[in-house]
Amino acid sequence: MKTHPAxxxxxxxxxxxxxxxDELTGRLYQATENTVGDVVAGLSLAQRAxxxxxxxxxxxxxxxxxxIAATCDRSALVLAWGQPLGHALFEQSRNPAPQPAARxxxxxxxxxxSCEWALNAWEQDAEDAVDWAVDETTSLH
Numbered sequence: 001m002k003t004h005p006a007x008x009x010x011x012x013x014x015x016x017x018x019x020x021x022d023e024l025t026g027r028l029y030q031a032t033e034n035t036v037g038d039v040v041a042g043l044s045l046a047q048r049a050x051x052x053x054x055x056x057x058x059x060x061x062x063x064x065x066x067x068i069a070a071t072c073d074r075s076a077l078v079l080a081w082g083q084p085l086g087h088a089l090f091e092q093s094r095n096p097a098p099q100p101a102a103r104x105x106x107x108x109x110x111x112x113x114s115c116e117w118a119l120n121a122w123e124q125d126a127e128d129a130v131d132w133a134v135d136e137t138t139s140l141h
Contacts, residue, residue, distance in 0.1 A: 020054055028055060028064050036067040048072050049080035052089060069093035 027039045040048050049072050055065030069077060070093040078086030 020051065024051075028061060031064055031067075033063055033067040036064050037071060040068055040071060045072060045076045046080060049076045049086075052077070052093070053081055053085070056089060063096075065089075066093045066096060 024039070028036070031039050040051065043051065048068055052065050052069035052072060055061035055068060057065070066089075069089045072090070072093075074086065074090045077090045080086065081089065
């Protein structure tokens with residue numbers, strides 16, 4: 001089973017000497033802020049504190065990390081990550097920053113028509129590279 005690096009359990013370092021199993025990482029990707037409690041229910045307080053920081057450090061799992069940190073008390077986060085990081089994670093998990101509202105006055109981003117030639121040239125280069133590789137392979141036999 002493949003594992004992903006996580007955070008050190010005994011010091012406030014950001015070393016990658018603990019691992020998170022792929023299965024747990026996959027469940028965290030699928031979890032929402034409301035269901036993350038079910039995912040981490042069987043973990044100890046120290047494991048949840050480490051997992052919270054592991055997720056928080058990844059932009060796409062930051063909200064899940066804050067939800068996991070919300071299941072920890074301040075002392076567990078401080079014990080695992082020291083005063084500055086532990087307190088910051090605890091405070092952010094209890095008082096999340098408001099999400100910026102989408103602006104209705106902005107139009108969607110589109111590619112300029114003048115860039116079509118670059119995309120076509122890139123596609124042609126890719127086709128030429130494949131054709132060259134096939135020609136080289138067949139000439140070697």
